[in-house]
Amino acid sequence: MKRMKQILMTMALLMCAVTTNAQTAIVTDRDLIGVWTLEWLQYDGEKKIMGGKTTGYTQFKYYGPDGEYACAEIVLTRDGKVVVMPHEYGTYTYRNGVYREMGRPASTLTLTDKTHFRGRWKNRSDSWVKQPNMPEKVVRYIVDYCKTKETPSDVQQLIKQSMFR
Numbered sequence: 001m002k003r004m005k006q007i008l009m010t011m012a013l014l015m016c017a018v019t020t021n022a023q024t025a026i027v028t029d030r031d032l033i034g035v036w037t038l039e040w041l042q043y044d045g046e047k048k049i050m051g052g053k054t055t056g057y058t059q060f061k062y063y064g065p066d067g068e069y070a071c072a073e074i075v076l077t078r079d080g081k082v083v084v085m086p087h088e089y090g091t092y093t094y095r096n097g098v099y100r101e102m103g104r105p106a107s108t109l110t111l112t113d114k115t116h117f118r119g120r121w122k123n124r125s126d127s128w129v130k131q132p133n134m135p136e137k138v139v140r141y142i143v144d145y146c147k148t149k150e151t152p153s154d155v156q157q158l159i160k161q162s163m164f165r
Contacts, residue, residue, distance in 0.1 A: 027111045027112075027113060027114055029094050029095055029096070029097075030065075031111055031114045032063050032094050032109075032111060032117070033063050033064065033065050034062075034063060034130055034131070034132060035060065035061070035062055035130070035131045035132075035134040035139055036060070036061045036062075036063070036117070036128040036129065036130055036131065037051060037052075037058050037059065037060055037061075037128065037129055037131055038051035038052075038058045038059035038060075038126060038127075038128060039051055039052075039116075039126075039127040039128055039129050040126065040127050041059075041124060041125070041126040041127075042124070042125050042126070043123055043124050044123040044124075044125075056075060056076035056077070057073070057074070057075055057076070058073075058074050059071065059072065059073050059074065059087075060072045060073075060074055060142055061128065062139060062142070062143050063092055063094070067091045067092060067093060068091065068092075068143070069088075069089070069090050069091055069092035069101050069102070070086075070088070070089045070142065070143040070146035070147070071086075071087040071088050071089075071146065072084050072085060072086050072087050072142050072145065072146055073085040073087060074142075084141075084142055084145055086142075086145050086146040086148065086149035087146070087149070088102060088146065088149065088150075089143070089146035089147045089149060089150055090102045090103070090150075091103075094109065097110075099119075107119065107120060107121045108120035108121075114130070115129060115130040115132075116128065116129060116130070
């Protein structure tokens with residue numbers, strides 16, 4: 001009887017492992033494509049910062065099918081206005097679980113399922129939720145706004161010459 005319990009316990013554990021592996025296997029690199037918003041972030045040794053309605057703060061990430069990448073912070077002010085603060089615009093790659101953005105060294109990005117991922121960069125951990133129903137008008141506005149953050153070098157030179165002589 002004791003031997004039978006051990007066998008049943010072992011079989012149950014194996015079935016759980018197989019189920020977990022099967023669930024993980026159905027998430028592919030292409031599942032990253034789309035719009036994601038911040039669920040929470042946490043710097044090492046500090047409190048977790050929640051994103052969303054209750055805090056009036058979130059972050060936006062866009063991963064295009066062609067490697068286009070955009071990131072912005074979004075704040076809902078006390079008077080009900082939305083402020084979009086472009087963070088960066090450029091490219092990303094995500095292949096076989098290896099993630100890179102903006103030409104930086106690889107960082108940790110784990111798709112936990114088709115609608116959630118966790119990330120790690122330097123001393124920051126974060127969790128993101130996919131937003132498949134984000135209106136295209138909103139996506140294009142934020143992505144295009146992020147593009148304007150990067151001032152072209154010729155314009156930078158002109159600004160330096162005309163404003164900082």
